Amino acid sequence: MSTSSGASAPLWLKVFIALGVLVAIYLMAAPFMFRELEKKEEQRFSGCKAGQRVDCEPSLFWERNGWSLSR
DSSP, X not given: OOOOTTOOOOHHHHHXXXXXXXXXXXXXXXXXXXXXXXXXXXXXXXXXXXXXXSOOOOOHHHHHHTOOTTO
């Protein structure tokens, strides 16, 4: 019974681990990315409300937060 100490993991296992690492990184970074996007959308909404912007098409963030220009 001889064992090979230099045996490497199968390719499917390496791919599965790599995908898991990428998903974990995305899940940790997503809240920060969405926070930045929401901050930009809030600034855009404020500018539209004040009449300083022309790109005032409502976004999903506006709808989710109940923001409307018609008030």
